[in-house]
Amino acid sequence: MTTAGDTSTMFDAFQGFVHELRAAGLPVSMTENLDAMRAVEYIPLDDRESLKAALGATLVKHHGHWKVFETVFDVYFAYYSKGVNAGDGDDEPSGDAEGMSLEEMMAAMDGGGAMGDMNNEALAQMLLDALMKMDNEMLRQIAGAAVSRFAGMEPGRPVGGAYYLYRTLRQLDADGLVNKMLQQAQESGDIGEGAYDDRLAKEEFEARLKILKEMIEAEIRRRLVADRGVEAMARTLRKPLPEDVDFMHASREEMQHLQRAIYPLTRALAARLAQKRRRRNRGTLDFRQTVRHSLSYGGVPAELKFKHPRPHKPEIMVIADISGSVASFARFTLQFVYAMQSEFSRVRSFVFIDGIDEVTSFFEDSDDIAEAIHKVNTEANVVWVDGHSDYGHAFEMWHKAHIMEVTKKTTVIILGDARNNYHATQAWTIKEAQERARRVFWLDPEPRGYWDTGDSIISEYAKFCDGTFECRNLRQLSKFVAAVVDAQ
Amino acid sequence: MADRFESVAQVVERLREVDYLSDTSIAGVVFLADKLGKPILVEGPAGVGKTELAKCVAQITNSRLIRLQCYEGLDEAKALYEWNYKKQLLKIQAGKDNTKEWSAVEDDIFSEEFLLERPLLAAIRSEEPVVLLIDEVDRIEIETEALLLEVLSDFQVSIPELGTITSASGKRPIVFLTSNNTRELSEALKRRCLYLHIDYPTLEREEEIVRVRVPEIDDALATQIARVVASIRNLDIKKSPSISETIDWARTLIYLGRNEIDPETIGETLHVLLKYQGDIQKARKELGVDGPTSPLRGTASR
Numbered sequence: 115m116t117t118a119g120d121t122s123t124m125f126d127a128f129q130g131f132v133h134e135l136r137a138a139g140l141p142v143s144m145t146e147n148l149d150a151m152r153a154v155e156y157i158p159l160d161d162r163e164s165l166k167a168a169l170g171a172t173l174v175k176h177h178g179h180w181k182v183f184e185t186v187f188d189v190y191f192a193y194y195s196k197g198v199n200a201g202d203g204d205d206e207p208s209g210d211a212e213g214m215s216l217e218e219m220m221a222a223m224d225g226g227g228a229m230g231d232m233n234n235e236a237l238a239q240m241l242l243d244a245l246m247k248m249d250n251e252m253l254r255q256i257a258g259a260a261v262s263r264f265a266g267m268e269p270g271r272p273v274g275g276a277y278y279l280y281r282t283l284r285q286l287d288a289d290g291l292v293n294k295m296l297q298q299a300q301e302s303g304d305i306g307e308g309a310y311d312d313r314l315a316k317e318e319f320e321a322r323l324k325i326l327k328e329m330i331e332a333e334i335r336r337r338l339v340a341d342r343g344v345e346a347m348a349r350t351l352r353k354p355l356p357e358d359v360d361f362m363h364a365s366r367e368e369m370q371h372l373q374r375a376i377y378p379l380t381r382a383l384a385a386r387l388a389q390k391r392r393r394r395n396r397g398t399l400d401f402r403q404t405v406r407h408s409l410s411y412g413g414v415p416a417e418l419k420f421k422h423p424r425p426h427k428p429e430i431m432v433i434a435d436i437s438g439s440v441a442s443f444a445r446f447t448l449q450f451v452y453a454m455q456s457e458f459s460r461v462r463s464f465v466f467i468d469g470i471d472e473v474t475s476f477f478e479d480s481d482d483i484a485e486a487i488h489k490v491n492t493e494a495n496v497v498w499v500d501g502h503s504d505y506g507h508a509f510e511m512w513h514k515a516h517i518m519e520v521t522k523k524t525t526v527i528i529l530g531d532a533r534n535n536y537h538a539t540q541a542w543t544i545k546e547a548q549e550r551a552r553r554v555f556w557l558d559p560e561p562r563g564y565w566d567t568g569d570s571i572i573s574e575y576a577k578f579c580d581g582t583f584e585c586r587n588l589r590q591l592s593k594f595v596a597a598v599v600d601a602q
Numbered sequence: 603m604a605d606r607f608e609s610v611a612q613v614v615e616r617l618r619e620v621d622y623l624s625d626t627s628i629a630g631v632v633f634l635a636d637k638l639g640k641p642i643l644v645e646g647p648a649g650v651g652k653t654e655l656a657k658c659v660a661q662i663t664n665s666r667l668i669r670l671q672c673y674e675g676l677d678e679a680k681a682l683y684e685w686n687y688k689k690q691l692l693k694i695q696a697g698k699d700n701t702k703e704w705s706a707v708e709d710d711i712f713s714e715e716f717l718l719e720r721p722l723l724a725a726i727r728s729e730e731p732v733v734l735l736i737d738e739v740d741r742i743e744i745e746t747e748a749l750l751l752e753v754l755s756d757f758q759v760s761i762p763e764l765g766t767i768t769s770a771s772g773k774r775p776i777v778f779l780t781s782n783n784t785r786e787l788s789e790a791l792k793r794r795c796l797y798l799h800i801d802y803p804t805l806e807r808e809e810e811i812v813r814v815r816v817p818e819i820d821d822a823l824a825t826q827i828a829r830v831v832a833s834i835r836n837l838d839i840k841k842s843p844s845i846s847e848t849i850d851w852a853r854t855l856i857y858l859g860r861n862e863i864d865p866e867t868i869g870e871t872l873h874v875l876l877k878y879q880g881d882i883q884k885a886r887k888e889l890g891v892d893g894p895t896s897p898l899r900g901t902a903s904r
Contacts, residue, residue, distance in 0.1 A: 143793055156637045164610045167630030175792040177799045314829045385784040
């Protein structure tokens, strides 16, 4: 199954794989597909790492898409992964697993093998030893045994395996393992006394534990694939690309990914915009320079010189709702705007729930945006009565204190879902802001379909905005920011 | 012509001989690039050895490295070819008295003799094996990218006066494009390339890199260095230390005669790894090391 023979099945498997990648949102073109097919001809199929590298190089052209690719790859080529075959040390690519049902596999693993009749304590001790020595082969076997023993997998369930993973890890006391490793290392004198030695050791052990987790996950996935089939499994595990992750419903892990994606994204955007700005319409004729250069052509003005245009950068005022429902959205947007600070002449920011507070100084005082955001969440004075969003009151307060500071250069950006808890709208404040400002934009993190349902009153405000945008993910956010800078 | 490599493992091994420690994904892509005759687009953070990879591949394949450094405003004349118009003018002037037909003169001045080769054309016409490195391709404008497309997909160039020029040796060079991702490259360009993302290395690989690059270092110190650097990369900082900075740090420690890293040493030399004051402070706080106490202070804190 691995090297020779059944090319058409192999071909079908690859096409299924590519199909799934496309379904997950990766833009795989025809040529890339063909390249991948050509590439695998040169790679021995039982060399899983090389196969992955080859398919990755030909099919995935954005680093951000790699995670999605990896998941799909693991599912589709699960059979080629080194599996645990009854703990007898046989780690041939288990091509024959296909023919086995889940029960058979489990039975095989429960019954025979070196770890079948071991008790739980002995297994835990073995695991600890293997982790201390970082014995990959041993770990893989233990992972297999642990899954058989603890995961309690039932065939036929339409699940992605997260629950099985959780059960296995809890039984292995994964959280306690790092401390146990630390303890053991300290006893044997492997790590020094200092606080930072501890920290390094801890990080290393955590990294090892992560490897163990991945092994267990892979093992569970492998068995699930055997049980449910490749397509069904891939569908269950399908996740959105980072740029399409919804701010409002992101998991903690996705949040971290987003956090990391923001900086490169803003850098790319800023570079593009700066370039565009520099090249756009040249300025008026620079007479002095032209005459000066004509001297080198004997007085003929052969080369015309133009003044450099100095288009003014927009001044931004961000007014953000940071109440619970939209907090993460506001955080990302603020972070994004401040990361792009160089594209604006000045950024001022206000946050509100039912009261409003200016937080510009938080960002100016610290060059660490994440820290500033943290301060905004903890120190800003945004509660007036009960800590439920009151757009009307917040806008009124803002109007009273700051409306005079809005000028023709100012672009006002309001962030929020406009869920006003049935308070008064005070939309006149926005009207006045629009009259004074260059533009007023509203970004709403909810899907357009939800606007004006329940207590959302966005259209009350939208009347006085130059644009309202649905802004649910990084893709939409960066598009919007580009438009704001561009429109100058 | 025979292929340059036989297997992925062989690429790893050969790269190792020239002190470049690769892994399966790096070597795999290089191997495929040779087999499929496709360019490699290398992305990744600054200082992880993107350019170095091209140089080392050139070295192990005994090829000449031709490098095209990209910048904003790079055009055909700088990348592909240019007519040596000064020489052409001279030629016309010299032949003034001659009663040659104009068409003959034209044929004459648009010939090989007056052609100035630029890196891309040089790579195509080269008789000897070549590795072409197009460095920081993200710096050129989108419009200029189109210029690369013909070269990269067919490895040929059309010069109106001379016709289409194809590869001389019949063997495609290995082409590397590097990008620091300051802008998204066009889909058309990406489609024509194999994609390789080089990330910061794993602990083990970094340790080995330090050992190979700084041979005088002892093993324990290399291990420690790799661990500290890995730990710093875990922090949420502006600019993570690159591999080249790790190596610089290792060398610094050797010059200072340190055989072991203690918190004080880290505090004194952190500025070799980190280039932002905010990052340095954060790392100090997180690692629990103090600021510099030695005469190095002046340089260390700025």
